Amino acid sequence: MTSPSSNSGDPQPPGPLSGLRVLELADEKGQFCGKLMGDLGADVIKIEPPNGEKTRRVGPFLDDIPHWDRSLSFWHYNTSKRGITLNLETADGQALFRRLAANADIILETRDPGYLPSLGLGYEELSAQNPRLIMCSLTPFGQTGPWRDYKTSDLLHLGGGGQMASSGYDPEDVADAPPIAPGGGNAWHIAAHYAYMGILSSLYYRDMSGEGQYIDASVHEACALTTEGAIAIYLASGEVVSRHTGRHAAVGSSTKIQLATQDGSWVNVTRSGSNLTPARLRLLAEWMDEHGMAEDLMDDKYRDAAYIQENADHTTAVLANFFASMPQEDMWRGGQERDFPWGAIRSMDELVGDEHLQDRNFFVEVEHPELGRSFTYPGAAAIYNGSPWRISRRAPLVGEHNEEILCGELGLAKQELTLLAESGVI
Amino acid sequence: MPLPRPLEGIRVIDFTWVRAGPWAARWLGTFGAEVIKVEWPENLDMLRNNRFTVPAGVEPGPNSTGQFADTNANKRGVTLNVRTPRGLELVKGLIGVADIVIENFSSRIMQRWGLGYEELKKIKPDIIYVSMAGFGHTGRYHYYGTMGPAAQALSGLTFLSGLPGEPPAGWGWSYLDDTGGMYGAMCAMTALRNRNATGNGQHVDLSQMITGITLLGPAFLDSTVNGRKARREGYPPGNRTVWPGSPPVNNYRGPTVVPHNAYRTKGGGYNDWCVIACLSDQEWESLAALMGSPAWATDAKLSNLNGRIEHQEELDQGIEKWSQTLEKYELADKCQNAGVRAMPVQSSEDRVEHDPQLRARGMYTEMEHPMLGTWKFQNAPFKMSKSPPVISRPPPMIGQHNKEVFQELLGLTDDDLIEGYRDGSLWPPEMPKYPYLEEAVR
Numbered sequence: 001m002t003s004p005s006s007n008s009g010d011p012q013p014p015g016p017l018s019g020l021r022v023l024e025l026a027d028e029k030g031q032f033c034g035k036l037m038g039d040l041g042a043d044v045i046k047i048e049p050p051n052g053e054k055t056r057r058v059g060p061f062l063d064d065i066p067h068w069d070r071s072l073s074f075w076h077y078n079t080s081k082r083g084i085t086l087n088l089e090t091a092d093g094q095a096l097f098r099r100l101a102a103n104a105d106i107i108l109e110t111r112d113p114g115y116l117p118s119l120g121l122g123y124e125e126l127s128a129q130n131p132r133l134i135m136c137s138l139t140p141f142g143q144t145g146p147w148r149d150y151k152t153s154d155l156l157h158l159g160g161g162g163q164m165a166s167s168g169y170d171p172e173d174v175a176d177a178p179p180i181a182p183g184g185g186n187a188w189h190i191a192a193h194y195a196y197m198g199i200l201s202s203l204y205y206r207d208m209s210g211e212g213q214y215i216d217a218s219v220h221e222a223c224a225l226t227t228e229g230a231i232a233i234y235l236a237s238g239e240v241v242s243r244h245t246g247r248h249a250a251v252g253s254s255t256k257i258q259l260a261t262q263d264g265s266w267v268n269v270t271r272s273g274s275n276l277t278p279a280r281l282r283l284l285a286e287w288m289d290e291h292g293m294a295e296d297l298m299d300d301k302y303r304d305a306a307y308i309q310e311n312a313d314h315t316t317a318v319l320a321n322f323f324a325s326m327p328q329e330d331m332w333r334g335g336q337e338r339d340f341p342w343g344a345i346r347s348m349d350e351l352v353g354d355e356h357l358q359d360r361n362f363f364v365e366v367e368h369p370e371l372g373r374s375f376t377y378p379g380a381a382a383i384y385n386g387s388p389w390r391i392s393r394r395a396p397l398v399g400e401h402n403e404e405i406l407c408g409e410l411g412l413a414k415q416e417l418t419l420l421a422e423s424g425v426i
Numbered sequence: 427m428p429l430p431r432p433l434e435g436i437r438v439i440d441f442t443w444v445r446a447g448p449w450a451a452r453w454l455g456t457f458g459a460e461v462i463k464v465e466w467p468e469n470l471d472m473l474r475n476n477r478f479t480v481p482a483g484v485e486p487g488p489n490s491t492g493q494f495a496d497t498n499a500n501k502r503g504v505t506l507n508v509r510t511p512r513g514l515e516l517v518k519g520l521i522g523v524a525d526i527v528i529e530n531f532s533s534r535i536m537q538r539w540g541l542g543y544e545e546l547k548k549i550k551p552d553i554i555y556v557s558m559a560g561f562g563h564t565g566r567y568h569y570y571g572t573m574g575p576a577a578q579a580l581s582g583l584t585f586l587s588g589l590p591g592e593p594p595a596g597w598g599w600s601y602l603d604d605t606g607g608m609y610g611a612m613c614a615m616t617a618l619r620n621r622n623a624t625g626n627g628q629h630v631d632l633s634q635m636i637t638g639i640t641l642l643g644p645a646f647l648d649s650t651v652n653g654r655k656a657r658r659e660g661y662p663p664g665n666r667t668v669w670p671g672s673p674p675v676n677n678y679r680g681p682t683v684v685p686h687n688a689y690r691t692k693g694g695g696y697n698d699w700c701v702i703a704c705l706s707d708q709e710w711e712s713l714a715a716l717m718g719s720p721a722w723a724t725d726a727k728l729s730n731l732n733g734r735i736e737h738q739e740e741l742d743q744g745i746e747k748w749s750q751t752l753e754k755y756e757l758a759d760k761c762q763n764a765g766v767r768a769m770p771v772q773s774s775e776d777r778v779e780h781d782p783q784l785r786a787r788g789m790y791t792e793m794e795h796p797m798l799g800t801w802k803f804q805n806a807p808f809k810m811s812k813s814p815p816v817i818s819r820p821p822p823m824i825g826q827h828n829k830e831v832f833q834e835l836l837g838l839t840d841d842d843l844i845e846g847y848r849d850g851s852l853w854p855p856e857m858p859k860y861p862y863l864e865e866a867v868r
Contacts (some may be wrong), residue, residue: 012727016616016617016619016620016623017619017620018623019623028680028824036612042790053802057679058644058676058683059647059675059676059682060647060652060654060676060678060680062651062652063652064600064652066524071429072644072647072648072651072652072673072800073481073643073644073676073678074612075647076643076646076647077643078646080664085771091573098734101753120734123811127767136808140592141783142660142786142787142808142809143809144786144787145782145783145786145787146782146783146786147762147782147783148540148767148783150449150463150767151762151765151767152761152767152769153680153686153703153705153767154663154679154680154703155679155686155703156703156767156768156769157769158701159485159688159699159700159701159769159770159771159772160701160769160770160771160772160781161772162772162773162774162776163597163598164665164688164699164701164771164779165594165697165771165772165774166597166598166599167596167597167598167772168595168738169589169592169595169840170599171586173592173593174589174592175716177589177595178664178665178687178699179688179697179699179771180587180588180589180595180664180665181587181594181688181701182583182586182587182596182601183586183587183645183662183677183678184583184586184641184642184645184665184679185644185678185679186601186641189604189605189641190604190608191611193605193609194608194806194807194808195808196612197453197608197611197612197615197806198459198806198810198815200612200615200616200618200619201433201457201615201810201813201815202432202455202812202813203430203619204432204433204615204618204619204622205430205432205812205813207428207619207622208432208434209812213810213811213812213813214810214811215808215809215810215811216785216808216809216810216811217808217809218807218808219807220783220784220807221784221787221789221805221807221808222782222807223711224772224777224804224807225789225790225804225807226598226601226604227598227774228445228493228574228599228600228601228603228604229476229478229479229493229599229773230599230774231494231774231777231778231802232476232477232491232493232495232496233478233492233498233774234493234773234774234775235479235481235492235801235802236478236479236480236481236779237478237479237481237482237780238483238775240696240697240774240775241598241774242600242696244593244598245596246575246584246593246594246595246596247575247593247596247597247598248598248600248718249599250693251478252479254463257575258594258596260593265580266579266593266594267580268575268576268579268584268596270573270574270576271573288615294826299465302571326465329443334581336570336571339571340571341560341570341572341573341576342570342576343572343575343576343577343578343580343635344579344580344581345579345584345585345596346579346580346581346582346859347582347583347585347655347657348585348586348645348646348648348649348656349649349654349655349657350582350644350656351580351581351582351639352646352649352650355566355567356561356565356570357565357636357639358566358567358772359564359565359566360562360565360633360831362566362636362639373713375647375650376650377643377646377650377841378634378642378643378646380639380640381636381637381639381640382562382609382613382630382631382632382633382637383562383564383630383631383632384613384616384628384630385628385629385630385631386617386620386626386627386629387617387620387624387626387627387628389730401459410787415853415859
C-alpha cells in the first residue's frame, strides 16, 4: 500500500506551486494552510519560536511518548515544510525575518491582531521592501470588529460559527442532548481552505499586476459561511433548523437515514426514502426479497410514486429491518452496485488499506530518517495529472533547517549561529 | 472605477449541480472569473427545487429558491442539451473560448457525452478540467456515487461526531459539499497558477469523499503509526476532550483540557447554549474567579488538569449552574473580558441578526433578485487590500443568459436561438418557456 515516494530525485514534474517561497508563522489556525501549499510544491519555511511552535505539544504522540518531535498532529499538519527557529521579539530575530521576507512570495501568519506590526513586521513595513509580497493574516475574527481580540479554540468556533446549532441528536435517540461540535479540528480546516483561496487569488492578481497585497482572513467568518442551507432557510422562512441524528438539520421532522447494521455499525442511506421512484424501490424490494425481508414492498401498490411518497416512513422501517440483519460492508456496497449513493460509517482505522484508495496512490510512505522508519500518511484528495501533489519531506524537527537557511541562504557564519542560539534568538 | 478582480478574463464552463460543484464555481466568480452555468431543465439542479428556501409569498419554481441563489451567485446561465448534435456543438464552442471546465457528475458522464479530458484538450489545448466525482475518476470504485452525507460517512468524518455509546451524531449539513466546493475552487485556482507558470492545462481529478479523509490526519496517523482504533471506550467524547472515566487519549481536536464543553444559558431555549474551554490552569482560575470563587471551584483538587479530568462531571455541573444565570452573549462577553475562552452557540438567526462581529465585518451583502426581492448573500471570509472578492451578480434564472452568451461568444442570431428552442437543443420543445426566454428573441 505504498506508492509516491517522498524521496528527492523524483522524476515527476514539479508541483503546481513550485517556485513560490512561503514563510509560515502559524499555530493550529494556519499550519494546515501551509501544508496545503507545501504539498503542492511551494517552498514553505516554518518559523517557530526558539522552543518550538505550541502545536508540537498536541497529541497523540509517537508510541504515546510526548516530545517536540513526536507529535503525530504536528507531523500531519507540517509535511513538506522546512523549519527554522527565530525569536521575533529580539532585534536580531526581526532583522533576520526582514531579510527572509524580502525574498518571500507569501507570508502566512496567525499571530494575535497587531502583534507583528508592534514588532515592526507588519505588512506596511515588509511590503515597502518587497512590493510583490502577499501576506495573509489568519486570525479568529480578523483584524477588526468588536470580537477581534477574543480568544478561541476549535470548539468555540464551531459554537459561534453555527456548526453546533446544526449537529446533534433527535430527542428520541438521546434525550436532552447538547448541540454537538463534530471532532477533528475542523474550524481550522474550514478557515485554511478559504485562506488558501484568498492567497491563490492574490497570486493570480500579482501575475497580472506585479503587486502583492494583504489578506485579512477570519476563522469565524469561514465557519459562519459553512452550514450549507441553514442561512437560506432562515432568510426564507424565519425558522431555525433543529438537530437530527446523523443527517441534515431541518425545520421540522425528516426521514432517518442512518441505519444500524447487524455487525454494530451504520450505513448512511441518503435519499433512500422520499426520493424513491417506483423502479428504484422495486430494485431494493427485489434485493430484500432475496433475503426474505421485503415484507409488502413487492406489492403493486408500490408502483405508484405518490403511494411511495406517502409511505416513506414504512419503507424506511422495512429497510431498517433489512439492514439490521446484514453486515455493513454488504449493505453499502450492495446499495452502490444498485446505484444508490450510500456510504458506510467508517472509523479512520477501517479505511486504511481501502483498495480504491490504493488505486489512487492515496497511502503515502513518508520517511523519518531520524527514527530510521517510515510511516503511512494520508495522501491527496485531488490528483493533479500535470503537476503532482507530493509530500516532499516529513515535518521539520525543531530548528532543523537553521543552518541550511540562515547560513546557506542568508550567508551567516556558523559562529554567528552559535551566538544567536546562546542569546536566545534561534 | 470598478475594483480590479483577480480572475478577470478567466472564463469557466460550469456543468456543476447540487451543492459542492456550484459552490466551487461560485468562488471562481467571486474572484472575478466569468462563470457560465450550463443547465438542462429536464435534469434540474436539485437546489432549484429546494422548497424550504422559497420565501412566503414568492411563487415557487426553479428561479425562486434561496439556497440555489446563494450557491450560484456571480454566474450567468445557459440551457442546452448536450445529447443533441447542435447542443454538443454549442458546448464545444463555449469550451473553445474557455479556460476552465468544472463538473461534479458521477465519473462516466462527461466521457459518455464525448467531453472527456482528451476531447476537451483537442478543443482547447491548455484547458483546465476539474472533475469532482464522489470517488474521483481514478480507482476501481470510481463509479460509486456520493452525496455529502455518504461521503462524510465513508471518509471517517461522521464517526468522530457524537457522544460515546450512542450512534454517531454526524454533521447536520453536507460538510463535504462545503469542503468539496472549496476544494474544487482550490484545484481550479492552483491549476491556473500552474498554467500561468508553465503554459500547460491539466485534468485535476478530485474526489469529494477523499477530501474528508485529508481532514483526519492525526486520527489517521494514530492508526497507522500507533495502531490505535477509533472504536474505543469514551470516543468520540462529545464536546469534551476526554470522556469521564475513560483513559485520556487525545481526541484529535487539540490538546486534552478540562473544562471544554457546551453549557446551558439563561432562557433555556433550543439554542441557548454557550461553549467554554479553559486551555490552562490559569484560564480555569480566571473562570472560577468570574463565577464568584465558589468553594467547589476553588477546591485544590481542581487546580490542576488531572484533578479537573477526574472530577469533570462535578465541574461541568457547577459551571452550568452558573451559566444558566446569564444570557449567552452576556456570558461570552463576561468570560472573554476576564480572559476566559467562551462563545455563544449561534443559530442561523443569531448569525444573521445578532452577531456583532459578522455585522461589523459585513458578512452579508444585499442584492436585488428578480424573484426573491432583496436577498442576503454570504461574502468571502476574508478582506483583500487590492482585489477584493465581490458578490456582484444574482444567480441566473434558468436559461436567462442564452441570448447574451450565445450571441457574444458564438455569434448566434435570434433566428438561431428560435431554431434551438424549436429543435430541442436549447430548451425541451414540450416544456413551456419562461417569458424572459421568449422576450429575448422576440
